[in-house]
Amino acid sequence: MKRKVLSAVLCAAMATSLFAGCGGGSGDTAKDTSADNAATDDAAAGDDAAADDAAGEDLGEEGTEVQADAVSTVGPDSGTHMEMWSFVELHNNFYAKMLEKWNEENPDRQIQITFTTYPFADMHNKLIMALQTGDGAPDLCDIERGQFPNFLQGEPQLYALNDALAPYQADLVESRFDIYAKDGTYYGAPTHVGATVMYYNDELLQSFGVDYTTIKTWDDYTAAAEKVKEASNGEVTMTSVDTGGTDWLWVAMAEHGEDYTDADGKVTVPASWEKMLTMQQGWINDGLAVVSPDGQLDTEGGRQIIMDQKIASFPKALWYMSRFLSYSNGELDTMDAPGKWAIAPCPVFEEGQPRSVGIGGTGTVVTNQSADPALAAEFISYAKCSYEGCVGIWEELGFDVCNTSVWADEKITKDTSNQYISFFKTNPFDVLNEIKEEIGAVTVNSNVFILQDYINVNSLNAIMEDGQDVAEALQEAQDAVDLEQ
Amino acid sequence: MKTKNFLYSQKVAPYVFVLPFIISFLVFWIYPLISTVTMSFQTILPGQTEFIGLENYSKLFRDKAFRIAIKNSFTYMVWTLILLIPFPMLFAVLIDSNLVKASGFWKAVLYLPSLTSVVISGILFRLMFTEYPTSQMNKLLVFFGQEPMAWLKNGTTAMFALLLLACWRWTGVNMLYFLSGLKGIDTSLYESAEIDGANGWEKFRYITIPLLKPTTIYVLTISVYAGLAMFLESYMLWAGNTSPKNIGLTIVGYLYKRGIEKNQLGYASAVGLVLLVIALVINIVQLILNGTFKKEER
Numbered sequence: 166m167k168r169k170v171l172s173a174v175l176c177a178a179m180a181t182s183l184f185a186g187c188g189g190g191s192g193d194t195a196k197d198t199s200a201d202n203a204a205t206d207d208a209a210a211g212d213d214a215a216a217d218d219a220a221g222e223d224l225g226e227e228g229t230e231v232q233a234d235a236v237s238t239v240g241p242d243s244g245t246h247m248e249m250w251s252f253v254e255l256h257n258n259f260y261a262k263m264l265e266k267w268n269e270e271n272p273d274r275q276i277q278i279t280f281t282t283y284p285f286a287d288m289h290n291k292l293i294m295a296l297q298t299g300d301g302a303p304d305l306c307d308i309e310r311g312q313f314p315n316f317l318q319g320e321p322q323l324y325a326l327n328d329a330l331a332p333y334q335a336d337l338v339e340s341r342f343d344i345y346a347k348d349g350t351y352y353g354a355p356t357h358v359g360a361t362v363m364y365y366n367d368e369l370l371q372s373f374g375v376d377y378t379t380i381k382t383w384d385d386y387t388a389a390a391e392k393v394k395e396a397s398n399g400e401v402t403m404t405s406v407d408t409g410g411t412d413w414l415w416v417a418m419a420e421h422g423e424d425y426t427d428a429d430g431k432v433t434v435p436a437s438w439e440k441m442l443t444m445q446q447g448w449i450n451d452g453l454a455v456v457s458p459d460g461q462l463d464t465e466g467g468r469q470i471i472m473d474q475k476i477a478s479f480p481k482a483l484w485y486m487s488r489f490l491s492y493s494n495g496e497l498d499t500m501d502a503p504g505k506w507a508i509a510p511c512p513v514f515e516e517g518q519p520r521s522v523g524i525g526g527t528g529t530v531v532t533n534q535s536a537d538p539a540l541a542a543e544f545i546s547y548a549k550c551s552y553e554g555c556v557g558i559w560e561e562l563g564f565d566v567c568n569t570s571v572w573a574d575e576k577i578t579k580d581t582s583n584q585y586i587s588f589f590k591t592n593p594f595d596v597l598n599e600i601k602e603e604i605g606a607v608t609v610n611s612n613v614f615i616l617q618d619y620i621n622v623n624s625l626n627a628i629m630e631d632g633q634d635v636a637e638a639l640q641e642a643q644d645a646v647d648l649e650q
Numbered sequence: 651m652k653t654k655n656f657l658y659s660q661k662v663a664p665y666v667f668v669l670p671f672i673i674s675f676l677v678f679w680i681y682p683l684i685s686t687v688t689m690s691f692q693t694i695l696p697g698q699t700e701f702i703g704l705e706n707y708s709k710l711f712r713d714k715a716f717r718i719a720i721k722n723s724f725t726y727m728v729w730t731l732i733l734l735i736p737f738p739m740l741f742a743v744l745i746d747s748n749l750v751k752a753s754g755f756w757k758a759v760l761y762l763p764s765l766t767s768v769v770i771s772g773i774l775f776r777l778m779f780t781e782y783p784t785s786q787m788n789k790l791l792v793f794f795g796q797e798p799m800a801w802l803k804n805g806t807t808a809m810f811a812l813l814l815l816a817c818w819r820w821t822g823v824n825m826l827y828f829l830s831g832l833k834g835i836d837t838s839l840y841e842s843a844e845i846d847g848a849n850g851w852e853k854f855r856y857i858t859i860p861l862l863k864p865t866t867i868y869v870l871t872i873s874v875y876a877g878l879a880m881f882l883e884s885y886m887l888w889a890g891n892t893s894p895k896n897i898g899l900t901i902v903g904y905l906y907k908r909g910i911e912k913n914q915l916g917y918a919s920a921v922g923l924v925l926l927v928i929a930l931v932i933n934i935v936q937l938i939l940n941g942t943f944k945k946e947e948r
């Protein structure tokens with residue numbers, strides 16, 4: 166009898182443990198989806214004390230920065246709690262500062278935000294899954310411009326920002342709102358214009374007898390590249406060409422006044438690409454340029470060859486200025502010595518062509534999963550689009566903000582104590598005001614997204630590394646995008 | 651009284667024991683499988699899901715990137731079969747024999763890599779194979795008087811890196827399968843073979859290999875699927891899902907790219923089903939040829 170009872174108990178225990186195992190398993194998966202949230206919360210809880218300390222110091226000593234780490238929480242516990250994701254830590258640091266200002270100015274509408282910085286691809290993938298499944302999205306999130314069309318497909322799961330942006334819109338560059346809009350509804354608050362300019366290492370160029378101010382066309386540029394090659398015995402090249410980025414191609418498009426898309430959103434490879442790529446392939450063959458390590462210059466490898474004085478110039482949007490300066494432990498750490506680098510309009514194919522194009526950009530969105538989307542929308546519009554916010558973006562991040570009245574405000578543009586104005590040999594605002602009317606815009610839709618992806622994965626590598634014929638490579642790219650449209 | 655009957659019921663007990671498996675099988679395998687089939691005939695966007703018939707499939711067969719993905723996955727699978735079945739079998743036989751001293755040590759050494767996470771080992775391999783002259787592989791090349799090369803930008807060398815990672819990780823695991831298979835072989839067979847005058851090779855050829863067949867078929871079957879479904883290794887080696895000219899793109903990588911990165915879950919479902927069909931066909935053919943489905947011959 167005893168034995169029977171024992172065996173029954175054992176059987177029952179086994180059965181329940183099986184179920185428990187199973188239940189535990191499913192519990193784990195449920196946890197997994199929210200694991201990041203949980204992790205964020207935990208880390209935030211840990212950081213809270215530190216953040217409070219920092220805030221305390223802030224009251225005592227002016228100028229102490231509240232630095233957002235990978236995860237940090239800013240704002241009082243009594244405020245409406247929100248989550249915010251970005252793929253650039255600097256952005257989150259800036260939003261954290263604007264949040265403190267908001268809370269000072271709006272004592273009755275306090276907000277507390279937990280900021281999390283994720284790697285670029287991870288953040289966009291996480292967000293798209295969260296919006297598709299309707300669960301797990303943050304209240305506020307940065308979306309990079311190239312990725313934005315992905316989030317506008319179907320019924321956008323984002324909150325319309327029209328009302329919140331309305332008070333600020335009159336002063337801002339209209340075209341920067343349109344890139345984050347669908348059917349007249351604005352879903353993203355823009356950060357900057359992203360005017361593309363040429364960065365020249367003037368000190369290095371002078372040592373080879375090149376004066377960058379005389380470079381007006383790409384022919385001049387190529388001639389200068391030959392001079393650099395000869396004078397440096399091939400140690401230094403004029404520039405590096407990209408295999409993982411389309412900046413050069415956008416410059417070529419804007420100079421020719423071209424766009425990818427026709428009225429139906431169909432994408433055609435622009436004719437100017439062949440010119441630009443043929444020219445670049447020639448540079449590679451003649452040893453006048455190298456291929457950018459890691460595909461483009463906004464990478465570890467890219468910054469390394471700039472620091473190593475291996476290349477003397479490159480085109481990038483004005484936001485690249487911020488990559489030259491960074492803070493570690495409150496100390497300014499520059500990528501190169503101050504006063505060496507100059508900024509100038511891009512060379513053109515034929516004189517008289519427009520000399521810039523808006524590249525990159527971040528649209529900050531409010532998701533429809535937000536607890537208080539109206540408040541989130543008002544905060545982010547204030548943080549990014551108010552005059553104060555725009556000045557903040559310039560001072561913190563060094564971006565060419567969308568509010569053009571900032572560009573004309575001499576208190577700001579002539580402020581030599583500003584880290585960016587003092588670092589560069591030329592005043593960025595002088596260049597910006599010079600090319601103000603020439604900054605082209607390129608349409609990005611989901612077909613463009615596919616073409617750019619194809620170009621970055623296949624064509625540019627094939628052309629620059631394997632010497633594939635440019636026309637042939639571009640035809641293959643066209644075929645690939647035609648499959649989708 | 652009733653509960654007591656239930657608890658002691660020998661009829662119910664087996665069902666209770668297999669229930670957790672049945673439930674998880676239904677929820678995590680059958681349901682997703684059916685919904686994947688449905689999704690492969692749809693476009694799926696937030697708030698707008700439509701049936702589009704066979705459009706995903708017809709697009710798939712015109713898609714060059716998908717063909718590259720199949721080719722890469724297939725090449726990888728074939729090479730893993732060539733490298734990861736004979737060699738682990740040989741190591742297992744060696745360790746099992748008395749030719750090798752400290753066999754426990756060698757077992758541990760070969761098995762250890764499989765305990766590391768793919769993420770970490772992938773990052774280490776990426777650093778080893780970078781194109782900079784400072785990477786280990788390039789230092790090795792320079793030591794042998796060769797020029798440094800861009801390992802991960804060229805199809806052949808990239809496949810070499812992937813296979814090296816696979817061998818490093820999986821040799822030990824497959825070896826353990828074979829070792830356990832070897833333990834199941836009756837030693838008296840070897841003794842009688844010795845009496846009949848068989849040498850070492852003949853014992854291996856006529857006793858070990860035939861009697862290891864069930865293990866070999868098992869390893870072959872899982873290796874076919876594992877090879878075709880490889881994703882994380884490639885994802886880590888190129889620090890993301892994009893490799894130059896798609897040299898590291900695998901079928902699952904392409905599924906991820908379409909479904910997650912481009913938000914085309916319908917198209918990605920079609921990719922997934924094609925992977926399932928390929929893996930099933932290869933394995934069923936292989937199992938038929940190996941006679942697994944034949945009735946036991948007595």
